[in-house]
Amino acid sequence: MSTDTFTLTDNQTGASWTFPVVAGTQGPDAIDIRTLYAETGYLTLDPGFSSTASCASAITFIDGDKGILQYRGYDIRDLAEHATFLEVAYALLYGDLPNLEEKRKFEKDITHHTMVHEQIHSFFRGFRRDAHPMAVMCGVVGALSAFYHDSLDIRDSRQREISAHRLIAKIPTLAAMSLKYMLGQPFVYPRNDLNYAENFLRMCFSVPAEDYRASAAMARAMDKILILHADHEQNASTSTVRLAGSSQANPFACIASGIASLWGPAHGGANQAVLNMLQEIGHVKNISTFLAKAKDKDDPFRLMGFGHRVYKNYDPRAAVLKSSCDAVLDELGVADPLLDLARELERIALEDEYFIDRKLFPNVDFYSGIILKALGFPSEMFTVLFAVARTVGWISQWKEMVEQPDHRIGRPRQVYIGQTCRPVLPLAERPQRKPQAIRQQEG
Ligand code: SDX
Numbered sequence: 001m002s003t004d005t006f007t008l009t010d011n012q013t014g015a016s017w018t019f020p021v022v023a024g025t026q027g028p029d030a031i032d033i034r035t036l037y038a039e040t041g042y043l044t045l046d047p048g049f050s051s052t053a054s055c056a057s058a059i060t061f062i063d064g065d066k067g068i069l070q071y072r073g074y075d076i077r078d079l080a081e082h083a084t085f086l087e088v089a090y091a092l093l094y095g096d097l098p099n100l101e102e103k104r105k106f107e108k109d110i111t112h113h114t115m116v117h118e119q120i121h122s123f124f125r126g127f128r129r130d131a132h133p134m135a136v137m138c139g140v141v142g143a144l145s146a147f148y149h150d151s152l153d154i155r156d157s158r159q160r161e162i163s164a165h166r167l168i169a170k171i172p173t174l175a176a177m178s179l180k181y182m183l184g185q186p187f188v189y190p191r192n193d194l195n196y197a198e199n200f201l202r203m204c205f206s207v208p209a210e211d212y213r214a215s216a217a218m219a220r221a222m223d224k225i226l227i228l229h230a231d232h233e234q235n236a237s238t239s240t241v242r243l244a245g246s247s248q249a250n251p252f253a254c255i256a257s258g259i260a261s262l263w264g265p266a267h268g269g270a271n272q273a274v275l276n277m278l279q280e281i282g283h284v285k286n287i288s289t290f291l292a293k294a295k296d297k298d299d300p301f302r303l304m305g306f307g308h309r310v311y312k313n314y315d316p317r318a319a320v321l322k323s324s325c326d327a328v329l330d331e332l333g334v335a336d337p338l339l340d341l342a343r344e345l346e347r348i349a350l351e352d353e354y355f356i357d358r359k360l361f362p363n364v365d366f367y368s369g370i371i372l373k374a375l376g377f378p379s380e381m382f383t384v385l386f387a388v389a390r391t392v393g394w395i396s397q398w399k400e401m402v403e404q405p406d407h408r409i410g411r412p413r414q415v416y417i418g419q420t421c422r423p424v425l426p427l428a429e430r431p432q433r434k435p436q437a438i439r440q441q442e443g
Contacts, residue, residue, distance in 0.1 A: 231393025
């Protein structure tokens, strides 16, 4: 950590205060302002947290200007090419890629926790079959905490670890169950003789009438997609998990809160929204119309899968997914006109000054849906798959936070802009007004 300092001066009073500067191993330094309010009486205001570091973390590093993403110092491209998802999960959880002995033990630990309590099947029955699978996942993942009373003491490192293993192991099983429930097909139990991706794909696509074994190409494509989505520093859903965890809520409830946050179309829900958008565009001749809508401030439409709070360059995950599309679709023998449409849309957008000026590039969600569709998933499942992958990042970030000795409950402040103190008038003396609905319409 740096010994530099930063001095703030109040131009009205001339008073000044000095705060320490915290330097990480790479990336921007930070002014440590945790004593700012106590010393100055001032708060800082940063809606959206564009200039705020919520924590110090050793898990994931992003350089948004250069389009760099590293998990535990390993470049995402190298991990996608040379590691398996469970090796990446091990690195995110414990700090380094596993050696052969560590890998085998971790795979065995995870594999032997993939089943869920039989009673959990009943939770699904409460949903209508047309319930969005993310709604189902919010419910059933939160419900897991009702089944594991033996591993909810977050102060106990062994219970933290078993909770992490249970979540990493069971989230694919629950995700596959949410797909099966939506399709009206029977649940498929996990099998211990299959690897993580093969097991997940079989639970999704096997039926009693015909067993299913994923091809090596499909399993590898699935594994690579999980790696690319595993973690991404302090994004909205990870920050949600950390904030929930800061109150010492149990890890299952914290992961359920992350699933809820990921669902939003501005975040993980964008992958489903991209496919819907491409289908709505339909043909390259319509691209200019949709780009005009995306640029129109009066139109709420945004180009889904484009733009990012941190990346002001090409999202390296999108680059890997884009380059994988051809190979995966060829190996699966799938041709999808939406891929050509997506590529043309990207080409035109990246030549448009609106997107150039704002440094808007394709993000992880722009191409992922095309591969997931080729693997056989309905678009409603795309964000569920994102949640399957991100559970590893969420639980790793939760573990890092809980294990930091000085971690405290997260409790942001506000700038109050409402009414100042005023008397409660008797009902008969309160002013007459137009009905609320009319006032809202009038703005
Ligand atoms: C993910 O944080 C993470 O790391 C997230 C994630 C992860 O792995 O966890 O990477 C996953 O969520 C990826 C993002 C998926 N979302 C989308 O693809 C939805 C479309 N993108 C936008 O909604 C937007 O780009 C965000 C939400 C991703 C980022 O929003 P910001 O950082 O708040 O940016 P902004 O809204 O302030 O935009 C800056 C300007 C604005 O124009 P001006 O007011 O300056 O004129 O860029 C414009 C925006 O209108 N803009 C877009 C746009 N994204 C930003 N205009 C059209 N289409 C877009 N997609």
